[in-house]
Amino acid sequence: MTIHVVPTEFANVQAAIDAAVAGDSIQILAGTFDGFNVNKERLKVFGCGIGKTIIAGAPAMGGDDGIVVSADQTILKGFTVQGFKEEFDSDGVEVNSNNNILVNIESKFNSDEGFEIDGENNLIINCIASFNGTEGFDLDTEHHCIINCNSSQNGDQGFEITGDFNKVINNTGEKNATIGFEIGVNIFNTLFGNKSIKNKGNGIELSPESSNNNIIDNFICNNEGNGITLLVEDDFVSIQNVIDSNIVRNNGIDDTTAGILVEDGSLENVIRFNKAKNNIVVDIEAEGGIGTNTYDGNKCENSLPDGLCT
Template structure:
C-alpha cells in the first residue's frame, strides 16, 4: 500500500489516481481542486473535511460530473463537490463503494447519482440542486444500497429510488435521513417496473411541497416523521402491498385536495396501520374511490378521516 498526498506529492487528484494501484490511499489537503475519475479498485480517497477540501473547476475526465466512480470497493470521504454542470458524485460502474462525509451542492444535475449495487452512503449532504434534479438518486440500476444519516435540502427531489424491469432497482434502505425544503421529499418512482422492496425507517421529512410519493409496490415505510409539508404527507399512488406503519404524520396540507396520508383510487392491498396523524388538511387520512375497501387501515390514531372509520381514535 502506498500513501499519496495532493498537492504536495501530486499537483491534482487525477494524477495521484493514475499513479495508484489497488489498496493505495490518497490524501487531499485543504484547498480547491479539479474533478476526478476513480478507475482503480480498492482506493481510499479522503480530504480534510467538508468545506475545507473542495472539488470544483474542471470536471472529471470525459464528463461534466465532479467526481466519477468506475471501480469497486472505493472509499470517498471528507470533502465538498460543487459547481459542476453535471452530477456532483456519479457512481456509474463498480460495486461495494462507501461515500462518507461528502457534501454535494450547487451542481447542474443530481447531487449523488448511483447506478451500481451494494453501496453505503453515510453522513452526506446534498443541497441547492434545481427543481428537476435530485439530491440522492438511486436509479433502476442500483440495488441493495444503504443511505444513512444523510441530509437533502432545497433540491427538486430529496431522495429518489426507481424500480425497473426484471425487478431491477430493489432492496435499497434509507435510515435516519432528513429531507427538507425539496419539491418532493422522498419519491418512490415506477420506471417500467412495479416492485421496489425498499425500506424507509426513522427518516424526517418536513417542509417539502410533498412529503412521500409512493408509486411502487412492496415497500416498508416505518417509524418516519412526516410533518409540515405544503401538500400531502404521504401520497400513495397506484401501487400495491406497501406497509406504512407507525409513522408520525402532522401539520401537512394547505387545501381541500391535500391530506396527511392520501391513498388514491387504484391503490390495492396496502396496509396503513398504527400511524399517529393530527392537524393535517383536509383530512389526516383520506381514501379516494375504492381505496378504503381495497386496502387495510388498522390502529391509526387520527383526528379526521374520510371515511371516518379509518381513525381508531
C-alpha cells in the same frame, strides 16, 4: 499500500489516481482541486473534511460530473463537491460501480443531481446534498443503503429511489422544490426513521406500480402536498405496501391534500399505527373507500371515509 498526497506529491487528484495501484490511498489536503475519476479498484480517497477540501473547477476526466466512481470498492471520505455546471447536466458525485462507501461528503450547487448512485451495494453515510438543480440523492439501482444524510433546497426531489431493495434510514429531506422522498416503480425498498419536512410537494410519495415497500417510523411534517401518498395512474397501482407507525402532521395547503392519501385503486396495502394530526383537510383519506387495503390502529382526528382512526 502507499499513500499518495495531493498537492505536495501530485499536483491534482487525477494524477495521484493514475499513479496508484489497487489498495492505495489518496490523501487530499485542504484547498480547492479539480474533479476526478476513480478508475482503479480498492482506492481510498480522503480529504480534510467538508468545507476544507473542496472539489470544484474542471470536471472529472471524460465527463461533466465532479467526481465519478467507476471502479469497485472505493472509499470516498471528507470533502465538498460544488459548482459543476457543464451543459447544465452535471452531477456532483456519480457512482457507476459496486460495493463503494461514501462518508462525510457534501455536494452542492451542481446543475443536476447532488449524488447519482448506480451500480449495486453502495453505502452512503453522513452526506449532504443542497442547492442542486434536480435531486439531492438519486438511487437508480439495487441494494444501496443511505444513512444519516441530509438533502435540502434542491430543485426537485430530496431523495429519489428508482431502484429495488434499497434501505433509506434516518435521513432528512427538507425544503426541496418537489417531493421529500419518492419511490418510483420499484419494489422492496425500506424507508425507516426519516424526516420529510417543509417540502413543496408530498412528503413521501409511492408511484403507481410500486409494491412491497415499507414506510416505517418516519416523521412527515409541514409539507405543502400530502404527507404520504400512494398513487394510481390508469392500470398502474400501488400494491402491498406497508405504511406503519409514521408521524404525519401539518401537511397540505388546500382541500386537495391529506395527511395520508391512498388513491382509488390501490390494492392490498396496510396502513397501520400511524399518528396523523392537523393535516389539511383530512388526516387519512381512502379514495373510493377502503377496498382491499387494511387500516388498523391509526391515531388521527378525522378520516374519509369515517372509521379509519381509532
